[in-house]
Amino acid sequence: MTNRQPLDEAELLNILEEQWIQAEDYYGSDIAEQQAAAIDFYDAKPFGDEEDGKSQLILPDVQDAVDHMTIQVTKPFISGDRVIEFEARDEDSAQFVDEATEAVSQTFMRGQNGFRVIHDWCKAGLKERYCVLKSMLEVERKTVTRRYQIDEEQLSVLDEETAASAQDSGDGSFVITKQEQVETPRFVDYTVPSEEFRFSRRARSEDDADYLAHACRKSRSDLVQLGFDVDVVYDLPAGTDTLTFDRRATSRDEWMRTDNSNPSMQEVLLLEEYIRIDANGDGIAELLRVFRVDKTILDVTEVNDHPFTVWTPFPEPHRMIGSGLADKAMMTQRIRSMVARQLMNGMYSHNEPRYWVPQESMIDGQTLDDLLETVGPVRGKGMPPTLLGGNFDVSKSLTVLEFFSREREVRTGITDTNQGLAPDVLNTTATGAQLQHENGQQTSEFITRVFAEALARVFVKKMKLLKEVGQPLSIKMDGEYKRVDPANWPDEVDVLIRVGLGTNNKQARLSLRMQLLEVQKEALQVGLADNEKIFNNLASLVKDAGLGQADDLFINPANKEGVEQAPPPPDPAMIQAQAKAQLDQAKLQGEQQLAQQRIQLMQAEASEKADLLRAQATLEAELARDKAEAEMQLAERRMAFEQDLANRRMQFEAATRMARDIPQ
Secondary structure, eight states: OOOOOOOOHHHHHHHHHHHHHHHHHHIIIIIHHHHHHHHHHHTTOOOSOOOTTSOOOOOOHHHHHHHHHHHHHHHHHHTTOOOEEEEOSSSTTHHHHHHHHHHHHHHHHTTTTHHHHHHHHHHHHHHHSOEEEEEEEEEEEEEEEEEEEEEHHHHHTSOHHHHHTOEEOSSSEEEEEEEEEEEEEEEEEEEEOGGGEEEOTTOSSTTTOSEEEEEEEEEHHHHHHTTOOHHHHHTSOSSOOOOTTOTTOSSHHHHHHTOOSSGGGOEEEEEEEEEEEOOSSSSSOEEEEEEEETTEEEEEEEOSOOSEEEEOSBOOTTOSOOBOHHHHHHHHHHHHHHHHHHHHHHHHHHHSOOEEEEOSSSSOHHHHHHHHSSSSOEEESSSSSEEOSOOOOHHHHHHHHHHHHHHHHHHHOOOSTTTSOOTTGGGSOHHHHHHHHHHHHHHHHHHHHHHHHHHHHHHHHHHHHHHHHOOOEEEEETTEEEEEOGGGSOSOOEEEEOOSSSOOOHHHHHHHHHHHHHHHHHHHHTTSOOHHHHHHHHHHHHHHHTOOOGGGTSOOTTTSTTOOOSOOOOOHHHHHHHHHHHHHHHHHHHHHHHHHHHHHHHHHHHHHHHHHHHHHHHHHHHHHHHHHHHHHHHHHHHHHHHHHHHHHHHHHHHHHHHHHHSOO
């Protein structure tokens, strides 16, 4: 029978070291190099095969894709939309979930720099395949000096040192000054650099991982402030190993140089590890949080959950991390940069041509040296000064660039239509342009949905933290401040996500709500709607439009006593006015359709004229090129003829002199 004895500290340390080594090896062998390559591509660093004297152009496809997608994905979350909501699982807790949603949202966005957290988390994941957010309760400790006014009786019960420092106010009271330690809980979220996060190779998600670890540098002073024993902290060894792919210290020497002669400023590598293991021998694995520096365990605590949330843009089945947007654009950046370099090199050689310059010998060392150069003449013998190099055809390079530009669009989902008007959008119908735009939005909507799912897990963690602390807090709901008690919130909630499915576009929602309002007006007359339902729609309209609170603009039936819910009898004059308004609207729509058809006809005519002008310009350019080539050939023939004529004249004059010198 398998032994189920409780683990002692030495056994736990051995297991933790084994898990850390396996996680470190997995990161270093499978992940680190890919992340390093993605970061280099994002920074548009040289590929390493550049040649002196030739183009070293790099097209920043990865940077463009990541930056554009960061804007697209983060927009719904920082624009004030409620994209994540809690939903109660029973009727008794339904009244608390709305305030829980508001409290968590405001704590995340206003209790810290929520915009920066979302931006960094999203951008790092797009660039480095995944990024980790750490949600935790941080106790801010401050020493404050406070002054108290006391009477003589209160002074008598104080200790001698405090009583001696009391100042007499002259009116029978005394003033004492006292320093107090104030602790303020803060619910914060930190983006964890990838090189500081480790996990087991078999993990499918952060919630079922057997081992998770956050490794970061802390000074001895930091560890003491975290609450660890001061004697144990100052006995820790300094200069522990660095992390794989550490962007801040690329070698052990640099890591050692970060130490300081002052012990309080010396840094150590603190491991915050979460491991599922049966430590007490009851046969059931518990989740332990262990703080460790090298072989010294500082603290072991059984916890209910870990603080990490991992997001990856393109998840892979049965894997905790998938691929990033940078992975999809790296290949096209490489190829497009190579083609662009060849295009630039061709332009350089065409605009700065080289000439053959005759010398006494046919080929010598100078000729070979000249051939290895990219500019200047090539010296040799055998022909007159001649222009080297063929005709430069820029269209071929542009065709290849266009092909790989389309390949980049397919891989990243970023097209001209979802960045603005495409060059030829005026030659398409409005419906076609809308379809192109929607197709281009599919990738960004998918990534936004995945990011929202990760953020929803963060919100659930923060809700549990708020409930665990249990301190009442003030939030602003419906334009009024409200005091809420997280202790009353339900233990488990469902999460609704209203983003990433094409439904979070404000303009589209406003248009649909306006159409729904017209339907509600008709339904009100037959009893299928009431004032409260219409007010709810109006409140959503006001919220989406960002115009404040609906209570400031409309009467809330829920707060208005005596509001008649029954529909009023239809007014014939109103019905006639509505019919006339519908007729006018239909007439207006017909005129608009006619005007749109005229515009399309004018656009088609303008397109045909533009095509004709382009064809005429192309023909004229070809004629000019043919004329230039013909003139060049004529000039070359004339030069050859004149040279031949000069040679014959010289031969004739030489023959004439020889004949004149021959004695008769």
